[in-house]
Amino acid sequence: MTQPPKHCCEAMNDRVNVRCDRHDDPFDCPDALVGFTATFQEYGLIIHDGGRSSITIAFCPWCGRRLPESQRDRWFDELERRGIDPAEDEVPAEFQDDRWLASRRGK
Ligand SMILES: [Zn+2]
């Protein structure tokens, strides 16, 4: 089991982990402000326009700390190295959350 991610401060932790009993999807929930995409290690402000867009943020709105660097480019690089085109091929399970980052550590 992967541990729930620890964020920069309690406020961020609470916000990212908002669980609402009326909305399963944070994009549907007006209480959800910040989304965390484990795959890319990206934080985003959720835009409640009925779609699924969010604005990536580089600093925590509460404690002001710099957030981890986005791993999006590395994700694409890593898949390319394996000859996988995410637009066409099936993305391996470990690349669908943050496990691919763990497997890279210690190399
Ligand atoms: Zn809700």
Ligand SMILES: [Zn+2]
């Ligand atoms: Zn913070």
